[in-house]
Amino acid sequence: MPVVWEKASKVGGTWVYTPQSGKDEHGYPIHSSMYKNMKTNLPKEVMGFPDYPFPSGDNSFIHHTEVQQYLESYMEHYKLNPHIKFGHYVEEVKPVMKIEGPPAWDVTVKSLESKKLSTTTCDALLVCNGHYSVPRIPQIKNIEKFQGRQGHSHDYREPSSYKGCTVVVLGAAASGLDIALELSTVAKEVLLSHNHPTPIPSELPPNVRQVRGVESALENGFVFGDGSSAEADVILYCTGYLFSFPFLSKECGITIEENVVKPLYKHIINTKYPSMAFIGIPFLVCPFPLFDFQVQYYLKTQTGTLPLPSEPEMNASIKNEFEDHITKGLHIKHFHKMGKLQWQYTDNLAKVAALPILPQAVRDLFDAVHATRIASLMTFKRSSYRITGETTFVKVK
Template identity: 85%
Template structure:
């Protein structure tokens, strides 16, 4: 019986445990720091440190609803329950993940309240290494080590804030914060707030702040302004160039007074538990060397689930997990290390040929569908029905043109490649 270690009990970790349990000759062990499953979907009003002195993991805010419809969000073999709303509150996603855990009887395999301290490879005479995973029980404070035949790293990447360097920021007398610590808007009442960043969280939080703030300055460097109608007290400005005592100078030379800057500038990949011997590095927000954004080419018994971003996450996790486990079982033979590394380099060359920055390497966006299909083909896994891509792309267009109201829409899937917009 192969022991397969899984770091993290969020959506990716649960998906990993579900498929390990369904694989002949494998047994999962999941380590989860929290007392329940869900990862970033476990809301807490706290920010900063938890009761054990560790940084709060979740970046969930109180009123957050999904920006994807539940009809495309679910794992392929476990759809969300039907209901009146397509865009659902984060508590419903948390309930879905708990239901997934119960349905697949994963609970006995999850060690709650266990913090992973260190991962080291255990070299063998032949074949890929095993892995010594040392964890601390947060209750007893005792350390224990488990040797695993394969390891899936599922610790998420929405918990370590990326804070940009801003010229003269030390002069700014107002408040600074990151969306990771944002929970609800009341403390911004009557303020002029610079929201730096106009990706999903920046747009969502800017809209919520507009209900209480004097003015919201949505600061970004998109090639063109957000095309949607925005609340009357939300104004788009260029990216922040430098700070003043009472405000900021923007990329076009204009300036404005502000009381607060809220960084909606994304997150850093972080794996503090990986020893140097694991051979994983992070450079310019790229985790190296990962074949298909998943498999450690130096030691292919280690996989990372959920690294790509700007994707439909749960289905992507499902393909990644199944593909990796097929390589562990021997059902799929991996290319040589050299061939896998060449594949990575070819992806880098493709990125450079499009004049995109290296930090976008794991950003899939429209490429996610061909990526999923490649994993399905290589792993002999049933592909996603075409309707998932169709509905995802429809909602992407709606979000751009109707940012304030698109979450009021409701959909039902009517076939493998068809859906209805019912409200």
């Protein structure tokens, strides 16, 4: 029987909002990076698991509480609750070698209620701890001189404490853009600092100004990549997150180098011990559908329905994919970054695992919204969409 160990008291992972930041009541770092007013930047019509769509409704871009409710509904629909041990923190995972066959896995967990440790031996293991909880803090020259406030989007909850401030938002991916717009409602000025090849093409509020990436700090502000400078009261790092698996023992054979988790065949399978898999490593994706493909693929490799290549063959496949990534001029740190590549990726998983592919309408709507978002940051979430067939969708407002 499957068992899930979950530190929180409810399902949802990063979607479980708390107004707290820093440490939780048990002294562990807060897992969620959710902020109070956050709405999805994908329409719910593309976000659902393939076998469990979101409830219909007028709005496509929904509040984070609705996503968390959807996940609770999913759990109830598939009667998953008996398999989940809430309030359990995973302390250590290590392989248990056998004379023949793949290793088993000893999973040691702590009950947050009783503080007692227990160890369970499992035949196979899925690592599903996400990668939006350990902040990536950039190294900035002379940052120790800066007299203002510093923070990371992981700890951002709502804008009131930034009222009247000049805020440097460092990073212009999804969170940086979203938070910059929210801060503009209370801040004196928001300096959106990034190194995109071209400026964000969208109209922005009059008190949001784009500047190059931060080069160094001053006592009362920052110097940017083009040599210009500005005074600032706060810098908010919207600089992403680190992959982190502190519970994996060295014997598991997993390393993280330049934001690449190694050695993962198809971004999932630990090639050293294929009974260990990682779900959700790729980013810039349609998350729940991708998770579904990954899990179903992995299960077929474990039941014997889908034999895996040998360890050398899997490692050679990873090497070829990595070399192709570099040849295309892409950053090493973006090896797990998908974007439009996710469709080819999930199609490949579907083909080898004999699964239905994702409907074309889901792909097209995802890509269309991504393009609209960049051009209309201030208004794109007002639109609503409906998928009308396998290959069609309509904009309804």
